[in-house]
Amino acid sequence: MQMNTAIRRYFEDHAPVWDARMPAHYDEMLFDFARSFTDEFRAAAAIAEIGTGTGALIPVLKTLAPDSHLISADFAYGMVSQARKRVPDTCLFQADVHDLPLVSKWVDLVICHNSFPHFVDKPRALREIRRVLRPAGKLMILHNNPREVVNAIHQRAGAPIGGDLLPQGDAMHALLTDSGFSAVQVEDSSIRYVARGTRG
Numbered sequence: 001m002q003m004n005t006a007i008r009r010y011f012e013d014h015a016p017v018w019d020a021r022m023p024a025h026y027d028e029m030l031f032d033f034a035r036s037f038t039d040e041f042r043a044a045a046a047i048a049e050i051g052t053g054t055g056a057l058i059p060v061l062k063t064l065a066p067d068s069h070l071i072s073a074d075f076a077y078g079m080v081s082q083a084r085k086r087v088p089d090t091c092l093f094q095a096d097v098h099d100l101p102l103v104s105k106w107v108d109l110v111i112c113h114n115s116f117p118h119f120v121d122k123p124r125a126l127r128e129i130r131r132v133l134r135p136a137g138k139l140m141i142l143h144n145n146p147r148e149v150v151n152a153i154h155q156r157a158g159a160p161i162g163g164d165l166l167p168q169g170d171a172m173h174a175l176l177t178d179s180g181f182s183a184v185q186v187e188d189s190s191i192r193y194v195a196r197g198t199r200g
Ligand SMILES: C[S@@+](CC[C@H](N)C(=O)[O-])C[C@H]1O[C@@H](n2cnc3c(N)ncnc32)[C@H](O)[C@@H]1O
Pocket: 007, 008, 011, 050, 051, 052, 053, 054, 055, 056, 057, 073, 074, 075, 076, 079, 095, 096, 097, 098, 113, 114, 115, 118, 119, 120
């Protein structure tokens, strides 16, 4: 997990300037992207967002699913601190997806928005996500950009995140299925990347 430490350091270092690097109108873009998932968000009594960064998706989730109980985590303390400034009234905590400080079978929906490629041990991360999900609970791996754009951004950034790539749709499908998820669907399209699985 040496690479995990390097990646965490990268995000710690970039946390103070993260929002300044986002595209103009990022908040509106996220609303437009997430609106189509509203029913899935609302169906979840408890949502855990992993890799929240500066919390850009939190206001979106709170608006689209106001009755869902939302908790948001990131392994970089700097990111959690920035998210706290953005949404002081939310449940935020510092945690690594590979070892979540959550009881088993509690969460209805886990959302990883723009964070999955950075999980260094994906089978272990998926096992851990599956552990905290209730039976029939859902995982949504969301990217508001297509795979090629996501991967190009990471490759351009270079070490230590240059190799953090989204797999092609069929590889992601196999990864989720092999990790015990059922009803797997992967949209690897020219506008966005969305992978879903259900805890069997
Ligand atoms: C590209 S940022 C995306 C932030 C936010 N979700 C967004 O879309 O604006 C990826 C985030 O995932 C977090 N992250 C990466 N690996 C993680 C891990 N193993 N456990 C928890 N968070 C992680 C990073 O610290 C970073 O804040």
